Amino acid sequence: MIDLKIVREDPERVRASQRARGEDPAIVDQLLSADERRRGAEVAFGALRNEQRELGKLIGPLQGQLKRATDDHRAGVQAEIDALMSGASDLSNRVKLAESDRDTADLETAALVAKLSNLIDPGAPMGGEDDFVVLEHVGTPRDFAAEGITVRDHVELGEILGAIDIERGAKVSGSRFYYLTGVGALLELALVNHAIAMAGLNGFIPIIPPALVKPAAMEGTGFLGQAAENVYRLEADDMYLVGTAEVPLAAYHSDEILEIDSLPRRYVGYSPCFRREAGSHGKDTRGIFRVHWFDKVEMFTYCAPEDALDEHQRLLGWERQFLDSLEVPYRVIDVASGDLGSSAARKFDIEAWIPSQERYREVTSTSNCTEFQARRLRVRLRDSDGVRPLATLNGTLVAITRTIVTLFENHQQADGSVYVPLALRPYLGGREFLVPV
Numbered sequence: 001m002i003d004l005k006i007v008r009e010d011p012e013r014v015r016a017s018q019r020a021r022g023e024d025p026a027i028v029d030q031l032l033s034a035d036e037r038r039r040g041a042e043v044a045f046g047a048l049r050n051e052q053r054e055l056g057k058l059i060g061p062l063q064g065q066l067k068r069a070t071d072d073h074r075a076g077v078q079a080e081i082d083a084l085m086s087g088a089s090d091l092s093n094r095v096k097l098a099e100s101d102r103d104t105a106d107l108e109t110a111a112l113v114a115k116l117s118n119l120i121d122p123g124a125p126m127g128g129e130d131d132f133v134v135l136e137h138v139g140t141p142r143d144f145a146a147e148g149i150t151v152r153d154h155v156e157l158g159e160i161l162g163a164i165d166i167e168r169g170a171k172v173s174g175s176r177f178y179y180l181t182g183v184g185a186l187l188e189l190a191l192v193n194h195a196i197a198m199a200g201l202n203g204f205i206p207i208i209p210p211a212l213v214k215p216a217a218m219e220g221t222g223f224l225g226q227a228a229e230n231v232y233r234l235e236a237d238d239m240y241l242v243g244t245a246e247v248p249l250a251a252y253h254s255d256e257i258l259e260i261d262s263l264p265r266r267y268v269g270y271s272p273c274f275r276r277e278a279g280s281h282g283k284d285t286r287g288i289f290r291v292h293w294f295d296k297v298e299m300f301t302y303c304a305p306e307d308a309l310d311e312h313q314r315l316l317g318w319e320r321q322f323l324d325s326l327e328v329p330y331r332v333i334d335v336a337s338g339d340l341g342s343s344a345a346r347k348f349d350i351e352a353w354i355p356s357q358e359r360y361r362e363v364t365s366t367s368n369c370t371e372f373q374a375r376r377l378r379v380r381l382r383d384s385d386g387v388r389p390l391a392t393l394n395g396t397l398v399a400i401t402r403t404i405v406t407l408f409e410n411h412q413q414a415d416g417s418v419y420v421p422l423a424l425r426p427y428l429g430g431r432e433f434l435v436p437v
Contacts, residue, residue: 001113001375007031017120020337022128031112038105045098051091115225118372120337121346131336132349138320139329141353142410149414153356154405155287158184160416162437164288164404175285176277176292180404183434187407188295188400190427192270195297195322195398199268202318204299207269209248212239217251220377222343222369229278245269246394249300253379258390260383264303264311268397271296288401289354289361299395304381305371308391312368315395316348319364322397325423328410329353331360343369352406363402366395 007014011032015025125133144151158164163184169177180188196206218224218240223231232241242248249269258265273296284290299318303311316332323330335347344367351360371389374380381390411419418434425431 001372002116002119003371003375004031004035004109004113006119007113007116008035014116014119018117020120020126021117021340022338023117027112027115031109031116034105034109034112038102038109041098041102041105045095045102048091048095048098114219114376117222117225117340117342118345118370120340121368123334124340124346125334125336127336128338129336132339133334133336135332135334135348137329137331138324139327139353141329141355144355147414149412151355151409152412152416153287154289154408157408157412157416157418158287160436161408161418161434163187163408163434166287173292176290178288178291178401182437183428184404186428187404187424187434190424191398191400191403192295192297193427194325194424196268196270198322198325199297199299199318199397202266204266204268207245207249207252207267209245209252209269209271211242211248211272211274213242213248213251214239217247217254217377218242220254221247221250221373222341222376223247225342227341230276232274232276241274242271243273243275244394244396245271245273245296245298246300249298249394250373250379250392251377253302254377255379257380257382257387258302260304260381263381263390264301264307267300269298269300271298273399287405289405291401294399294401296399297397299366299397301393302374302379303391303393304383305389305391308368308370308393311391311393312346312348312366315366315393316350319350319366319395319397323350323352323364325421326403326407327421328406330363335365341367343367343372345370345372352402353410354405355409355412361402363399363406364396366393368393 002014007028011028015028018025018028125131152160155164155166158166161184162182163180165179165181169179200206212234215224215238218231223243227243231243233239234241248271249267252267253265272293274293275291277290277292280290288294299315301311301315320332330350330352333349333351335349340347347365347367349362349365352363353359354361369392371391373392374389379390379392380387407421408418411421413419413433416436420428420431420433428434
């Protein structure tokens with residue numbers, strides 16, 4: 001969530017961020033009004049509680065006097081106590097009402113704060129989905145025509161190699177499901193092992209997190225806002241299937257205080273990911289590029305807020321290192337404001353060249369979520385100045401299905417075999433090619 005102090009001191013900055021995202025800036029004014037009511041209710045409650053304490057200080061000594069009073073004075077002391085007690089009863093009712101008003105105002109304010117997305121980094125491009133900025137092209141797409149090769153898509157290649165079974169996936173689970181079989185299954189394991197090994201060399205601690213989480217974890221990471229329609233919920237258990245390991249990794253240190261000397265903390269998680277893909281009707285219906293379930297290796301960092309920008313570049317660098325090792329052409333883009341997730345202040349995508357589509361498609365991304373998730377999940381750091389929120393960042397190292405699509409199509413040969421990049425060969429028994437079955 002956003003720091004309320006920023007909303008109070010610079011509301012136009014927050015309104016501008018909302019507008020840049022294509023979201024409602026009116027929430028800012030609603031929040032300011034609610035916050036004013038909340039603070040007023042808190043002052044009123046505090047004044048009445050103080051009055052109640054002062055009254056208690058008067059009644060206590062009088063009760064002591066009553067025990068010691070002579071018969072001549074007892075009636076007078078008792079009358080004084082009765083008068084104060086009568087006022088105390090009325091005051092107690094007013095305290096309860098003021099407390100209720102304060103709690104209602106707190107809930108209203110909290111609900112409005114939760115509706116606000118993170119503040120956009122001023123360096124992010126402004127605009128919608130198509131207004132990204134290309135930062136760099138790496139590698140050159142193959143000229144298959146010059147090689148005399150007719151391009152096959154990953155579905156055809158998967159059938160030739162005995163690697164992907166979409167028909168049986170649909171039979172068992174429905175559309176957008178699949179089986180990875182034979183070398184397809186081996187290739188997933190190779191990609192995962194390669195990614196985990198590379199992350200380990202870069203200082204990441206491997207984690208296999210739960211794929212089912214409580215509502216607090218999903219809400220805390222910002223996935224029950226604009227992304228809620230794509231989340232699978234198990235109503236009988238009030239649990240959610242995660243769409244990314246980012247969720248359990250972000251919640252890993254929820255309600256904790258981390259010492260500054262222990263930062264940055266870098267974790268790499270391997271998990272299944274589940275997405276309803278609502279709103280994607282008619283998009284990528286062929287093959288395994290856009291599916292309801294896939295496995296993914298995700299990097300996650302906790303760091304001091306002042307280090308977040310540099311850490312974001314490091315995450316992008318590690319993603320590039322992984323794509324370079326797969327020997328495929330790609331480009332790096334700076335995602336525009338209207339295409340950011342609610343938690344991200346800035347996001348970079350890496351898009352690989354997909355020959356059958358003759359265009360670049362997203363295969364990894366990395367987001368700087370600044371203090372937004374940490375505030376919601378109550379993850380803080382402690383340094384010499386005290387306790388304060390830290391920053392969280394995430395970055396996909398490998399999304400399995402999209403990476404398999406990328407590898408099959410870019411490394412296909414005329415006979416239907418697929419070249420295996422050098423980095424993956426140790427995990428595939430030294431194979432130089434995946435060959436037709």
